[in-house]
Amino acid sequence: MPRRNDIHKILVIGSGPITIGQAAEFDYSGSQALKALKEAGYEVVVVNSNSATIMTDPELSNAVYVEPLTAEYVEKVIEKERVDALLATLGGQTALNLAVELHEKGILERHNVKLIGVNVETIRAAEDRELFKEAMKRTGLEVLRSKVVSKIADAVEVAQGLGYPVIVRPSFTLGGTGGGIAYNTEELKTIVANGLIESPSHTVLIEESVIGWKEYELEVMRDNAGNFIVVCSIENFDPMGIHTGDSITVAPAQTLSDVEYQQMRDMAKKALAAIGIKTGGCNIQFAVEPETGRMVVIEMNPRVSRSSALASKATGYPIAKLAALTAVGFNLDEIMNYITAKTTAAFEPSIDYVVVKIPRFQMEKFPGADPRLNTQMKSVGEIMAIGRTFKEALGKAIRSLELDITPKLDLQHLKEYLANPTADRISYIFAAFRKGMSVEEVHHLTRIDRWFLNEIKQIMDFEKDLKGRGMKDPFLLKKAKQWGFSDRELAEIFQCNERDVRQFRRSHGIRPVYKMVDTCAGEFEATTAYFYSTYNGCENEVSPSRKKKVVVLGSGPNRIGQGIEFDYANVHAVWAFQEEGYEVIMINSNPETVSTDYDISDRLYFEPLTVEDILEIIDNEKPEGVVISFGGQTPLKIANELVREGVKLIGTTFEVVEITENREKFAKLLEELNLKTPPFAVVTSVEDALKSAKRIDYPVLVRPSYVLGGRAMAIVDSDQELIKYVTQAALISPGYPLIIDKFLEDATELDVDVLSDGESVWIAGLMEQIEEAGVHSGDSACVLPPVSLSEDMISLIESTICKLVKALNLIGPANVQLAIKNEQIYILELNPRASRTFPFVSKAIGIPIARLAAKVLLGRKLIDLLSEYWPYHTRDEFATLLRDRGILPTPWPRYYSVKEVVIPFNRFPGTDTLLGPEMRSTGEVMGIGEDFAEAFAKAQISAFNPLPRRAILVTVRDKDKREIIPL
Numbered sequence: 001m002p003r004r005n006d007i008h009k010i011l012v013i014g015s016g017p018i019t020i021g022q023a024a025e026f027d028y029s030g031s032q033a034l035k036a037l038k039e040a041g042y043e044v045v046v047v048n049s050n051s052a053t054i055m056t057d058p059e060l061s062n063a064v065y066v067e068p069l070t071a072e073y074v075e076k077v078i079e080k081e082r083v084d085a086l087l088a089t090l091g092g093q094t095a096l097n098l099a100v101e102l103h104e105k106g107i108l109e110r111h112n113v114k115l116i117g118v119n120v121e122t123i124r125a126a127e128d129r130e131l132f133k134e135a136m137k138r139t140g141l142e143v144l145r146s147k148v149v150s151k152i153a154d155a156v157e158v159a160q161g162l163g164y165p166v167i168v169r170p171s172f173t174l175g176g177t178g179g180g181i182a183y184n185t186e187e188l189k190t191i192v193a194n195g196l197i198e199s200p201s202h203t204v205l206i207e208e209s210v211i212g213w214k215e216y217e218l219e220v221m222r223d224n225a226g227n228f229i230v231v232c233s234i235e236n237f238d239p240m241g242i243h244t245g246d247s248i249t250v251a252p253a254q255t256l257s258d259v260e261y262q263q264m265r266d267m268a269k270k271a272l273a274a275i276g277i278k279t280g281g282c283n284i285q286f287a288v289e290p291e292t293g294r295m296v297v298i299e300m301n302p303r304v305s306r307s308s309a310l311a312s313k314a315t316g317y318p319i320a321k322l323a324a325l326t327a328v329g330f331n332l333d334e335i336m337n338y339i340t341a342k343t344t345a346a347f348e349p350s351i352d353y354v355v356v357k358i359p360r361f362q363m364e365k366f367p368g369a370d371p372r373l374n375t376q377m378k379s380v381g382e383i384m385a386i387g388r389t390f391k392e393a394l395g396k397a398i399r400s401l402e403l404d405i406t407p408k409l410d411l412q413h414l415k416e417y418l419a420n421p422t423a424d425r426i427s428y429i430f431a432a433f434r435k436g437m438s439v440e441e442v443h444h445l446t447r448i449d450r451w452f453l454n455e456i457k458q459i460m461d462f463e464k465d466l467k468g469r470g471m472k473d474p475f476l477l478k479k480a481k482q483w484g485f486s487d488r489e490l491a492e493i494f495q496c497n498e499r500d501v502r503q504f505r506r507s508h509g510i511r512p513v514y515k516m517v518d519t520c521a522g523e524f525e526a527t528t529a530y531f532y533s534t535y536n537g538c539e540n541e542v543s544p545s546r547k548k549k550v551v552v553l554g555s556g557p558n559r560i561g562q563g564i565e566f567d568y569a570n571v572h573a574v575w576a577f578q579e580e581g582y583e584v585i586m587i588n589s590n591p592e593t594v595s596t597d598y599d600i601s602d603r604l605y606f607e608p609l610t611v612e613d614i615l616e617i618i619d620n621e622k623p624e625g626v627v628i629s630f631g632g633q634t635p636l637k638i639a640n641e642l643v644r645e646g647v648k649l650i651g652t653t654f655e656v657v658e659i660t661e662n663r664e665k666f667a668k669l670l671e672e673l674n675l676k677t678p679p680f681a682v683v684t685s686v687e688d689a690l691k692s693a694k695r696i697d698y699p700v701l702v703r704p705s706y707v708l709g710g711r712a713m714a715i716v717d718s719d720q721e722l723i724k725y726v727t728q729a730a731l732i733s734p735g736y737p738l739i740i741d742k743f744l745e746d747a748t749e750l751d752v753d754v755l756s757d758g759e760s761v762w763i764a765g766l767m768e769q770i771e772e773a774g775v776h777s778g779d780s781a782c783v784l785p786p787v788s789l790s791e792d793m794i795s796l797i798e799s800t801i802c803k804l805v806k807a808l809n810l811i812g813p814a815n816v817q818l819a820i821k822n823e824q825i826y827i828l829e830l831n832p833r834a835s836r837t838f839p840f841v842s843k844a845i846g847i848p849i850a851r852l853a854a855k856v857l858l859g860r861k862l863i864d865l866l867s868e869y870w871p872y873h874t875r876d877e878f879a880t881l882l883r884d885r886g887i888l889p890t891p892w893p894r895y896y897s898v899k900e901v902v903i904p905f906n907r908f909p910g911t912d913t914l915l916g917p918e919m920r921s922t923g924e925v926m927g928i929g930e931d932f933a934e935a936f937a938k939a940q941i942s943a944f945n946p947l948p949r950r951a952i953l954v955t956v957r958d959k960d961k962r963e964i965i966p967l
Contacts, residue, residue: 002330002334003040003041003329004116004328004329006084006114007042007084007085007114007116007328008042008043009044009045009081009082009084009085010042010043010044010045010083010084010085010086010087010116010328011044011045011046011047011074011077011078011081011083011085011086011087011113012030012044012045012046012047012055012061012090012091013047013074013086013087013088013090013091013094013095013098013099014026014027014030014046014048014049014050014053014055014056014069014090014091014094014095015027015030015048015050015091015092015093015094015095016049016050016069016091016094016942017049017901017902017923017924017925017942017943018050018052018558018563018564018902018922018923018924019902019922019923020377020378020379020380020904020907020922021093021177021245021306021377022092022093022094022306023306023380023381023558023564023922023923024558024563024564024592024593024594025092025305025308025309025310025591025592026090026091026092026304027050027053027054027055027564027567027593027594028309028312028592028593028594028597029090029304029308029309029319029320029323030046030053030055030090030091030320031053031054031060031594031597032320032321032597033090033320033321033323033324034046034055034061034324035060035321036321036322036324036325037087037325037328038060038061040328040330042328043062044060044061044062045061045062045064045065045077046060046061046064046065047064047067047069047074047077048064048065048066048069048091049066049069049927050564050923050924050925050926051839051840051843051844051899051924051925051926052563052565052568052839052840052923052924053564053568053839054567054568054571054594056843057848065077066843066926066928068925068927068938068941068942069094069095069942070941071098071101071102071105071107074098074102074107075102075111078107078111078113079111082111083111083113084113085113085114085115085116086102086113086114086115086116087116087117087324087327088115088117089117089118089280089281089302089303089304089323089327090304090323092303092306095303096118096123096127096302096303097172097200099115099123100123100124103115103120104120116327116328117279117280117303117323117324117327118277118279118280118302118303119276121276122276122277122302125275125302126275126277126300126301126302127171127172127302128148128171128172128201128203129146129148129169129171129203129204129205130147132299132300133205135275136271136297138274139270139271139273140270141267141270141271141274141297142294142295142296142297143296143297143298144207144208144287144296144298145162145207145208146162146205146206146207147206148171148203148204148205148206149192149203149204149205149206150202150203150204152189152192152193155168155188155189155192155204155206156185156189159182159185159188159206162206162207162208162209163208164182164183164184164188164209165181165182165183165209165211166181166182166188166206166207166208166209167180167181167182167205167207167208167209167210167375168180168181168182168188168191168195168204168205168206168375169195169204169207169299170195170196170198170199170203170204170205171199171200171201171204171205172199172201177198177377177906177907178191178194178195178197178198178204179191179195179204179375179376180195180374180375181209181211181241181374181375192204192206198906209241210241210287210289210296210298211239211240211241211447212239212240212290212447213239213240213287213288213289213290214236214239214240214255214287214288214289214290215235215236215238215239215240215244215285215286215287215288215298216233216234216235216236216253216256216264216285216287216288217233217234217283217284217285217286217307218230218232218233218234218264218268218283218284218286219231219234219281219305219307219308219311220268220269220272220281220282220283221281221319221322221323221326221332221345222272222277222278222279222282223279223326223330223331223332224278224326224329225331225332225333227331227332227333227346228272229332229346230268230348231281231311231312231315231317231319231348231349232251232252232310232311232314232315232349233251233252233253233256233261233264234249234250234251234252234253234307234310235249235250235251235252235254235255235256236248236249236250237250237449237452238373238421238448239446239447240287241374241375242374242375242421243373243374243375243377243378244285244307245306245379246359246361246373246377246378246379247359248357248358248426249307249310249356249357250354250356250357250390250452251310251311251314251315251351251354251355252351252354254354254390254451254452255452260288260295263295264286264295267284267286267297268284271284271297271300272284272300275300275302277302279323279326279327280304280322280323281303281304281305281308281319281320281323282301282302282303282305283300283301283305283306283307283308284297284299284300285297285298285299290449304320304323308320309591309592310357310382310384310591312591313384313591313596314351314355314384314386314591315349315351315517315519316517316519316530316598317345317349317519318597318598322335322345331346332344332345332346333345333346337519347519347520349519350519350520352388353386353387353388353515353517354386354387354388354389354390354392354393355384355385355386355393356387356390356393356394356396356397357382357383357384357397357591358382358383358385358397358398358400358401358426359379359381359423360380360381360382360383360401360557360558360559361378361379361380361423362380362559363378363422363423365918365919365920366905366908366911367911368908368910368912369907369909369911370909370910371423372420372422373422377907378423378907378908379423380558380560380922381557381558381559381563381590382557382558382590382591382592383397383400383401383556383557383590383591383608384397384400384591385397385589385606385608386517386532386606387536388515388534388537389482389483389536390452390455391455391458391459391482391483391484392482392484392534392535392536393484394455394456394459394484395459395484395485395486395489396484396533396607396608398484399486399488399489399608400556400557400589400607400608400609402556402609402634407424407427409428409431411431411435414428414431414432414435415445418432418442418446419445419446425446429442429448429456430456430460433456433460433461434460434463434464439453458483459483459484462479462480462483463485463493466490466493466494467493470494471494471496471500471501474504474508474510477490477504477505477508477510478508478510478535481505481510481535482535482536486608486610486612487501487505487612488610488612498611498612502612502615510535511616512533512534512535512616513534513535513537513538513539513541514531514532514533514534514540514541514605514620515531515532515533515534515537516529516530516531516542517530517531517598518530528598529542529602529603529604530598530603530604530606531603531604531605531606532605532606532607533605533607533613533616533617540620542603542620542621544620544621544622545583547582547583548581548582548583548624549582549583549585549621549623549624550577550582550583550584550585550623550624550625550627550650551585551586551587551617551618551621551623551625551626551627552570552573552574552577552584552585552586552587552601552626552630552631553587553588553609553614553627553628553630553631553634553635554566554567554570554586554588554589554590554595554596554609554631554634555567555570555588555590555630555631555632555634555635556588556589556590556609556634557589557590558590558592560778560919560920560921560922561632561633561778561919562632562633562634562836563922563923564592564923565835565836565838565839565840566630566631566632566834567590567593568594568838569630569631569838569839569850569853570588570595570630571594571595571600572630572848572850572851572854573627573629573630573834573850573851573853573854574586574595574601575851576850576851576852576853576855577627577854577858578602579855580855580858582624582858583603584602584603585601585602585603585605585617585621585623586600586601586603586604586605587605587607587609587613587614587617588604588605588606588607588609589606589607589609603621605617609631609634609635610638611638611641611642614626614638614642614647615642615645615647618647625647625648625649625650626642626647626648626649626650627649627651627854628649628652628657629650629651629652629812629813629832629833629834629853629854629857630813630833630850630853630854631833632833632834633833635833636657636661636831636832636833639652639654639657640654640657640658650857650858651811651812651856651857651858652810652811652812652832652833652857653809653811656809656832657832659808660808660829660830660831660832663680663682664682666829666830667680669807669808670827672807673803673804673807675800675803675804675825675827676824676826677826677827677828678741678742678743678744678819678828679695679696679741679742680696680739680740680741680742681695681696681739681740682738682739683726683737683738683739683740684737684738685726686722686723686726686727689702689722689723689726689738689740690719690722690723692740693716693719693722693740696742697742698716698717698718699717699745700715700716700722700740700741700742701713701714701715701716701740701742701743701917702714702715702716702722702725702738702739702740702741703738703741703917704738704739712728713776713916713918714916714918715774715916715917726738743773743774744819744821744826745773746772746821747773747819747820747821747826748768748769748773748788748819748820749769749771749772749773749777749780749817749819749820749828750767750769750786750797750817750818750819750820751765751766751767751769751777751782751815751816751817751835751837752765752766752767752797752801752815752816752817752818753767753814753815753835753837753838753841753849754801754805754813754814754815754816755812755813755814755849755852755853755856755862756805756806756811756812756814756856757856757859757860757861757862758810758811759861759862760861760862760863760887760888761801761802761805761806761887761888762862762866762887762888763801763887763888763890764841764845764847764849764890764891765784765837765840765841765844765849765890766784766785766786766794766797766890767782767783767786767837767841768782768783768784768787768788768789769782770783770898770936771915773819773821774916774917775915775917776915776916776917776919776920777817777836778836778901778919778921779901779903779915779919779920779921780915781898781899781900781901781936781939782898782899783896783897783898783899783935783936784840784841784844784893784897784899785892787896787932789820793820793823796825797818797825798890800818800825801816801887802886802887804816804827804830808830810832811857812832812833812853812856812857813833813835813838813849813850813853813856814831814832814833814835815830815833815834815835815836815837816829816830817829817830834850834853837899838850840897840899840924840926843897843926844897844926844928845891846891846893847866847869847870847891848869851869852865852866852869862888863875863878863879863882863888866878866888870891873889895928895929895930896928896929896930896932896934896935897926897927897928898926898927898928898929898938898939899925899939900924900925900926900927900936900939900940900942900943900945901921901924901925901943902921902922902923902924902925902943902944903915903920903922904920904922924943925939925942925943926939927939927940927942
């Protein structure tokens with residue numbers, strides 16, 4: 001079937017802010033779809049409230065609206081753009097629910113807009129728990145005993161009939177929001193009450209428990225002609241009872257027999273037909289009872305899902321791109337395979353490697369919350385690793401997590417932690433085997449399949465064997481690398497330096513080879529350069545070119561403080577280097593991101609961001625240098641080791657990184673420049689801390705060194721609080737000193753994004769934090785341009801920034817944080833890299849500053865670049881302004897932009913919800929208005945903060961509470 005010609009302009013709805021359960025995967029999906037639709041000749045319009053996304057970049061569509069994702073605002077976009085069709089299957093649950101609302105309110109019919117990709121009846125049949133269950137039964141597919149209820153009393157009655165424990169699943173929610181496992185009536189009432197609030201339909205499903213069953217997922221595709229393929233089978237390492245987003249997953253499924261797989265495949269095909277899904281991608285979840293083999297359908301998503309990104313990266317099969325094309329009429333056999341260019345997209349992927357996904361948690365950000373994993377998702381990101389075997393992929397995945405510290409395990413209660421899994425369950429499994437527990441014992445407690453446990457036990461037994469032999473035998477070292485051991489792990493085992501391991505390994509020719517991700521297990525030649533490393537092979541499938549090339553280091557797993565914003569910067573950097581004639585090599589481990597799309601960079605290495613893995617790629621590719629400016633704190637933390645190994649950094653020098661990351665060196669520079677910084681001290685003991693706090697005077701701001709997102713940062717008011725903090729901090733940042741700053745009360749905090757080419761300095765964005773100093777900038781709303789600063793103060797800020805940047809001889813991007821108190825400017829910190837706010841500022845001023853920053857790293861001059869990207873002045877005019885003012889002009893928009901954040905407190909009941917210096921937000925939205933009030937209001941709506949209509953809430957700071965006299 002050819003493309004549809006009855007539609008010409010398509011509205012694509014994004015997923016809004018990054019939240020737990022709905023993260024960067026949908027930016028990846030949306031970006032893929034936009035490119036595909038434009039290539040097919042359609043006009044595309046985007047509406048999304050998340051400015052940090054690539055899909056809201058103007059290059060990808062004909063029009064972009066950064067607006068709240070509500071029916072009211074989307075209708076205005078539909079009216080203005082006169083779109084013919086709406087595609088809502090690429091924006092997660094947010095877009096799907098919004099499409100239903102637009103239909104129910106008659107908005108789509110009123111404006112003659114066709115819903116493509118999926119119809120409303122299909123959405124309801126898949127998302128409404130009762131309708132889904134009835135559709136499966138009519139088709140002869142087995143589902144679990146369950147009942148949909150809308151009252152707590154009915155839930156109690158159903159649970160008594162099913163028997164505890166029961167699973168609570170709200171309708172029309174994402175990431176298990178509002179759901180959970182109830183082991184008694186009291187827990188049931190609490191979970192159901194919350195679930196009824198979270199569900200848009202105010203209904204929840206009470207379902208019989210299948211805790212301990214094996215869980216599988218199939219990512220499937222279908223087109224209008226009935227072509228049906230399984231893109232990828234995914235097996236959950238963890239049994240049912242843990243949300244699949246929090247589970248370690250493995251692709252392809254490892255413990256599924258061919259008979260079971262074919263049965264599951266047939267069930268998936270019938271399920272799609274029963275629900276009415278005719279085109280696009282779909283995720284279906286199954287549970288299998290291990291002893292009997294009983295197989296049931298759990299649920300399905302009639303859209304591109306969280307797992308679709310993983311399946312796409314695992315196989316190289318671009319699910320979102322093909323979902324968009326099938327939605328506009330193309331059949332799979334009419335589309336060429338984007339990886340091989342030899343087969344059609346109706347070709348079912350076949351892979352000859354193993355993929356492991358591990359979620360990234362940050363439970364430490366939410367003290368007091370229940371750390372146990374259940375059916376409500378809690379992870380904030382994920383990584384993916386590829387190896388020839390499960391052992392190799394698992395080892396690569398664990399080091400890809402970039403954990404700040406080794407988990408502190410409670411080995412006195414080992415069995416309890418095995419039976420009640422937390423974010424550290426894989427570490428507890430390792431510990432169990434180190435302590436001599438058997439596979440049967442661990443299986444009994446965890447219900448994890450024995451095959452996986454046997455694999456891990458073999459790794460642990462081999463680790464013990466290595467400890468007894470030392471680093472002498474190259475054969476054993478080769479086996480260790482084949483089994484996924486990193487050089488760093490081996491150095492700990494052999495009690496030597498990591499460099500010693502590397503040198504010994506290389507001296508005996510133990511090096512990885514690189515294999516291609518090709519969707520067809522080598523049956524056809526792939527045309528896309530997408531690679532992974534392995535020690536289980538001899539043929540290297542990479543043929544490095546002789547072109548000038550650079551390596552760009554990605555940002556790794558999404559986490560609080562380092563999220564999608566850095567992937568945005570990475571993608572723009574890649575585009576910029578390509579525009580300047582460079583071949584670009586991307587190294588990253590995050591399957592959610594646009595940067596790991598197969599067609600973004602010239603070469604993609606899906607690898608851990610460790611010194612070991614990066615050095616091997618550099619040795620293989622021989623680039624001109626490595627770029628560390630766009631991946632957040634991850635590349636900066638390893639810059640020293642890379643430089644020591646002879647790696648050339650592009651633009652940013654390690655000396656700049658060292659000065660800005662070392663508080664004492666940075667303070668010395670500020671003193672030489674006669675610039676102010678709050679009084680501070682660097683301490684290594686409780687005694688030093690107490691003496692310093694007395695000298696500086698309470699309240700003080702205390703934090704470990706070299707951490708991200710305000711990790712473990714706290715405001716301390718007394719000796720007792722300080723002693724408690726220092727004792728705990730030793731566990732968070734072992735071996736690093738603590739920094740104690742004078743906390744500036746009643747100060748205004750500012751974020752400044754700046755570029756420098758070594759000659760000129762350009763302030764791209766000057767943002768005023770709406771919350772006062774003391775709230776982490778990542779958790780504070782901010783406004784651009786600032787609303788409370790005088791012209792004189794802005795000029796003083798500009799000259800201060802210029803002075804500091806030039807003294808550092810900085811080349812490239814930077815972010816400077818300032819505080820203003822009593823008309824005095826205090827420098828808080830400078831990060832010599834792209835910042836979290838780069839996408840927000842770019843969208844606010846209409847200039848892609850990350851792209852300019854990348855070109856500056858290659859030697860381009862700012863006055864030339866600004867005359868290209870900001871056509872309000874010629875190059876000569878910019879040169880005159882620079883000469884007269886000493887700094888390039890800051891672009892001040894005629895409107896206001898407000899960034900607001902989203903914090904997942906609803907996922908972590910029991911945690912302290914007061915904002916402070918430690919960042920806890922997972923995402924952000926942007927509101928744009930003619931004045932500050934309008935921009936702020938739109939930002940609040942986008943962040944799901946309903947505006948007050950009648951009541952006024954007054955909050956009082958803790959210090960002021962002590963001054964209130966009781967009546």
